[in-house]
Amino acid sequence: MRTLLFKYTALLLLMIAAHQMMSQDAMSYISGSLEANGNAFIRDERIGAANTPQYDHQLYGGEAWFDLRYTNYGFNVGLRFDVFNNSNLLNPLDSYTGEGIGMWYINKTIGKLDVTAGYIYDQIGSGMMFRTYEVRPLLIDNALIGLRLEYELSKDWRIKAFTGRQKQQFEVYRPVVVGGSLEGYFSGGGGEDGRFWSLSPGIGMINRTLDDATVNELVSDLRTYTPVDSVGVNYNTYAFNAFNTLSVGSFTWYAEAAYKSQEIFFDPFAEKTNWDGSTSSGKYRSEDGFLLYSSLSYAYQGLGLTFDYRRMSNFEFRISPFSQQLQGLMSFIPPMARQNTFRLNARYNAVPQFLGENAFQLDINYSINRKWNLSFNGSIINDLENNPLYREVYADVSFKKARKYTLMGGMQMQLYNQQVYELKGDAGSVQTITPFLDFLYKFSRKNSLRLETQYMYTGSNWTGEAKGGGDLYREFGDWVFLQAEFSMAPHWMIFASDMYNVIPEKTEDIHYYSFGVAYTKAANRFTLSWVKQVEGVVCTGGVCRLEPAFNGVRLNVNANF
Amino acid sequence: MRKKIIFIAPLIALFWMTSCDEIPPDIPPIQPPTGSKNVVIEEFSGVQCPNCPVGDAQIGNLKALYGDRVVAVTMHAFVTGVLSAPMSDSRYDFRTDAAEAIIKNLGLPTGIPAASVNRKLFEGQPALLSAPNQWAAKVEEELEKEALVGINLQANYDPASRLVTMDVRVIANDDISGPTRLHMGLIEDGMIDKQIDGVTKIEAYEHNHILRDYITNNLGDNILPEMDLGETWERRYTYTLPEEDGWWVAENITVFGFVSQNFDDKKDVLQATKTKIYQP
Numbered sequence: 001m002r003t004l005l006f007k008y009t010a011l012l013l014l015m016i017a018a019h020q021m022m023s024q025d026a027m028s029y030i031s032g033s034l035e036a037n038g039n040a041f042i043r044d045e046r047i048g049a050a051n052t053p054q055y056d057h058q059l060y061g062g063e064a065w066f067d068l069r070y071t072n073y074g075f076n077v078g079l080r081f082d083v084f085n086n087s088n089l090l091n092p093l094d095s096y097t098g099e100g101i102g103m104w105y106i107n108k109t110i111g112k113l114d115v116t117a118g119y120i121y122d123q124i125g126s127g128m129m130f131r132t133y134e135v136r137p138l139l140i141d142n143a144l145i146g147l148r149l150e151y152e153l154s155k156d157w158r159i160k161a162f163t164g165r166q167k168q169q170f171e172v173y174r175p176v177v178v179g180g181s182l183e184g185y186f187s188g189g190g191g192e193d194g195r196f197w198s199l200s201p202g203i204g205m206i207n208r209t210l211d212d213a214t215v216n217e218l219v220s221d222l223r224t225y226t227p228v229d230s231v232g233v234n235y236n237t238y239a240f241n242a243f244n245t246l247s248v249g250s251f252t253w254y255a256e257a258a259y260k261s262q263e264i265f266f267d268p269f270a271e272k273t274n275w276d277g278s279t280s281s282g283k284y285r286s287e288d289g290f291l292l293y294s295s296l297s298y299a300y301q302g303l304g305l306t307f308d309y310r311r312m313s314n315f316e317f318r319i320s321p322f323s324q325q326l327q328g329l330m331s332f333i334p335p336m337a338r339q340n341t342f343r344l345n346a347r348y349n350a351v352p353q354f355l356g357e358n359a360f361q362l363d364i365n366y367s368i369n370r371k372w373n374l375s376f377n378g379s380i381i382n383d384l385e386n387n388p389l390y391r392e393v394y395a396d397v398s399f400k401k402a403r404k405y406t407l408m409g410g411m412q413m414q415l416y417n418q419q420v421y422e423l424k425g426d427a428g429s430v431q432t433i434t435p436f437l438d439f440l441y442k443f444s445r446k447n448s449l450r451l452e453t454q455y456m457y458t459g460s461n462w463t464g465e466a467k468g469g470g471d472l473y474r475e476f477g478d479w480v481f482l483q484a485e486f487s488m489a490p491h492w493m494i495f496a497s498d499m500y501n502v503i504p505e506k507t508e509d510i511h512y513y514s515f516g517v518a519y520t521k522a523a524n525r526f527t528l529s530w531v532k533q534v535e536g537v538v539c540t541g542g543v544c545r546l547e548p549a550f551n552g553v554r555l556n557v558n559a560n561f
Numbered sequence: 562m563r564k565k566i567i568f569i570a571p572l573i574a575l576f577w578m579t580s581c582d583e584i585p586p587d588i589p590p591i592q593p594p595t596g597s598k599n600v601v602i603e604e605f606s607g608v609q610c611p612n613c614p615v616g617d618a619q620i621g622n623l624k625a626l627y628g629d630r631v632v633a634v635t636m637h638a639f640v641t642g643v644l645s646a647p648m649s650d651s652r653y654d655f656r657t658d659a660a661e662a663i664i665k666n667l668g669l670p671t672g673i674p675a676a677s678v679n680r681k682l683f684e685g686q687p688a689l690l691s692a693p694n695q696w697a698a699k700v701e702e703e704l705e706k707e708a709l710v711g712i713n714l715q716a717n718y719d720p721a722s723r724l725v726t727m728d729v730r731v732i733a734n735d736d737i738s739g740p741t742r743l744h745m746g747l748i749e750d751g752m753i754d755k756q757i758d759g760v761t762k763i764e765a766y767e768h769n770h771i772l773r774d775y776i777t778n779n780l781g782d783n784i785l786p787e788m789d790l791g792e793t794w795e796r797r798y799t800y801t802l803p804e805e806d807g808w809w810v811a812e813n814i815t816v817f818g819f820v821s822q823n824f825d826d827k828k829d830v831l832q833a834t835k836t837k838i839y840q841p
Contacts, residue, residue: 051640051661052669093640094669174685213685215586220698223591224622235583266694268612269759275625280618281759284694322695325671419760535642548642 028072033560035136036064039088040553047510048535049551053095054088061086061095062555065102065136076107078118082170089139090169092548100170103143112152119143120162123332124181124204125243128291129258129317131332132166140326142319143167144177156185166319166328173319173328174211179204200245208237208330214320218264222284226273231286237263239317241291252297258315260289265316267355284321289314291333302367309360310336313384316354336361337379337392340412343481343499344434344454348416350381350390357389358382373398375410383420388429391415396436408438418475430475433457450485455502476534477505493518499534516554523560529553591626594704601632601819601833602696604676605664607645608637608655614758616674617769619693623700630704632817632833633770634748636660641673652754653808655771659746662779664690667828679703679830680821689828708832709735710788714745714818718811718839723802725838727776727816730795733788739824741788741831742781745798747773747838751813773809776800781821811839 039061041054054061064083069076082102090096105118121143123131134141146164153159161180165172181204189196210218210233218233225231241258264286272283291312298305312333319328333352336359340346350359359381366374374397381390396410416430436454443449458474483497496515504510516529535549602620606613620633637645637655641664647654664670667677667689675690678699682689691699713730729743748770756766776798784794803809819833 048642051642053665056665091669091671093671168687171687217695217698219586219588220701221694221696222588223701224619224626224697230588232588233586235585268615272615272618274618275622278618278621280614282612282615282693322692324692 030070032068036557038062038555042552044551047549049549058086063087079104114150116148120148127332129241130206179206197248206239250300254295256293258291262288291315304365306363338377344456356384389417406440446489452483454481477503525558527556596706598706598708599833600703604635610644613674616693636772638664659775659779680828710831712834716838725800727798733792737788741784744781745776745818
């Protein structure tokens with residue numbers, strides 16, 4: 001019934017849009033985008049690209065999102081059609097097929113009141129307590145389906161409230177979410193522009209109410225617990241936060257504190273006593289949680305400096321205690337480490353530890369002049385008992401010769417506690433040293449060549465925290481990566497890369513190569529590539545997810561209008 | 562403006578704070594189930610899967626609470642990749658072709674451990690396989706039901722020839738309006754080998770109810786197109802155990818059997834049972 005309602009609503013929106021376009025109203029405009037991915041799966045048992053329905057018999061799979069936005073008479077309407085055919089995004093081991101209206105909304109500002117009905121993407125503060133968002137490559141789309149009201153109290157103050165249920169592909173989760181925030185802005189002081197300082201304070205609140213079916217299911221599970229592990233269940237969980245951005249001259253300081261009331265959540269590390277007297281890992285706990293985050297930035301002339309600190313405890317906030325991995329997330333808590341883009345530098349990621357983490361990060365960027373630029377980043381992430389989880393030291397220097405070439409080189413060093421991040425019991429901490437080089441050479445205004453290379457040494461013991469090989473771990477061993485991109489602006493780009501396990505610890509001698517071509521015409525981009533990608537395991541929330549190797553052909557189409 | 566804020570902020574706080582009291586649900590102790598239906602838990606696991614001992618422990622708890630009404634079959638499939646693959650120093654490779662066929666037939670999970678309970682798609686559930694914290698509710702629900710069929714399973718083991726002879730008899734307790742299937746296999750307890758448990762590697766982990774082989778077709782043998790109340794169906798199966806080599810220990814082996822429906826796009830298990838093949 002709900003699907004039918006969505007389809008009719010969608011149709012209605014399209015009809016309104018078409019009607020308004022035909023009326024050629026000067027105030028109306030329509031925009032949109034298309035993103036489509038197609039995969040042809042080609043078995044390669046050597047790298048583990050096999051044994052899923054796509055490799056066994058489906059052979060092809062893909063997904064697409066077609067987004068339409070229309071504005072007229074003060075109304076904003078949006079509609080997105082999603083298609084998943086034999087897609088492996090939802091579950092890399094299985095195939096997911098479905099299609100329908102993935103998102104729609106109607107928005108209207110009535111005086112000082114802004115009303116949105118439909119799918120709501122929003123956040124409170126930095127989003128670490130509450131955020132609804134979409135990450136297509138991971139098939140995260142946790143929009144609320146409901147109603148959002150925002151009222152402009154004054155030019156600088158806004159209050160908002162919303163309620164809804166979180167979407168789950170084309171269905172909805174049963175628990176209900178209610179929330180709101182009050183945000184404002186002050187400024188004052190002297191200075192030439194009359195704004196010497198400013199404050200952007202805010203407070204927010206969220207309530208999630210579990211439904212009877214979810215609670216009954218929880219109760220059934222808790223009834224199997226021995227008395228020593230017995231915990232109670234609450235229908236309601238509340239979260240509150242307060243946040244502020246203070247800007248004074250070249251300094252900007254953001255601070256946020258969030259508190260989550262007692263709720264039941266699954267802790268994969270907690271010791272559970274079984275009825276036969278044995279113990280095992282993983283059980284439900286019922287506790288409150290908190291999160292503190294602060295970021296101090298300084299920017300003056302060519303120097304940019306940011307220092308971040310975050311501490312959190314029991315801050316796993318999901319729509320349902322049964323949600324796992326990337327499903328049902330209610331908050332957005334990013335890693336407290338550099339977001340690396342080079343292939344090998346990005347191999348090990350400091351996934352946020354919602355149940356307990358204490359993290360620092362320093363980022364410095366300095367442009368000496370138009371030619372030279374220096375960057376530095378350092379991260380220290382520990383658990384709440386100060387055991388090291390992640391360390392990263394990153395530095396690069398780049399030199400740019402105008403209209404001719406840009407050369408960038410640097411080094412990254414990491415300590416990555418794979419035991420904790422991936423729950424790999426036989427693993428230790430991976431230590432890496434990864435030098436890298438990036439060279440862009442412009443043959444002419446149109447033609448350019450970009451070369452990128454990294455070499456990852458593992459087990460280098462640079463931190464001194466894993467001497468003697470006790471928990472030193474090389475995982476796959478050393479890797480080398482090389483990529484070349486030749487661009488013929490404005491239309492063509494061809495690229496090729498190879499990732500090679502130089503000193504393999506786990507697998508046989510395999511080259512993970514990719515090559516392809518991209519064509520851009522106006523707002524359309526087409527990419528066709530052959531990809532061979534190494535497998536990995538990701539464990540979160542008590543369940544492990546195998547991110548399988550990929551071997552095959554990929555076609556991506558992007559268009560905007 | 563500040564007056565507005567001063568007025569509104571406490572009102573919002575009051576709204577939230579007054580609604581903080583709730584009557585929590587009661588968590589009563591487990592009562593003996595009243596139904597006659599047993600449950601089969603088909604669990605997919607892996608020796609390199611850090612969370613999989615959680616699944617074993619949950620099965621142990623359910624067996625402790627419900628006894629032989631719970632038939633557990635733990636399977637290791639190839640499709641779950643490195644999680645189920647043996648370690649370099651593992652003694653055994655628990656993966657079987659039957660597990661591979663069954664996991665693909667039931668629908669691949671997002672992660673392991675995952676299990677189906679009586680192969681039933683429960684209300685509000687997106688898939689047959691679910692995580693350990695969702696098994697108890699399903700087991701409890703199924704144990705309260707009456708079984709539509711009865712199964713009588715007798716096993717006779719000859720130590721000299723290592724031949725197992727199994728006689729199975731299925732009786733319809735009601736009219737069954739479509740085809741049904743019989744699934745029979747062998748599981749082994751007490752297999753000591755490596756296992757990853759959380760962040761620890763356990764050298765001597767006791768692996769129980771491990772699927773060794775299927776006696777029927779991996780996806781079951783056809784019984785009858787339909788059955789009337791009181792109608793019976795019988796068949797004899799034989800299986801010769803391979804040579805004992807640390808595993809295939811006769812006294813640790815149990816034969817299980819269950820009947821599933823094969824119509825209305827459902828695979829629901831109608832009744833399950835198990836019996837030891839040998840008690841010296």
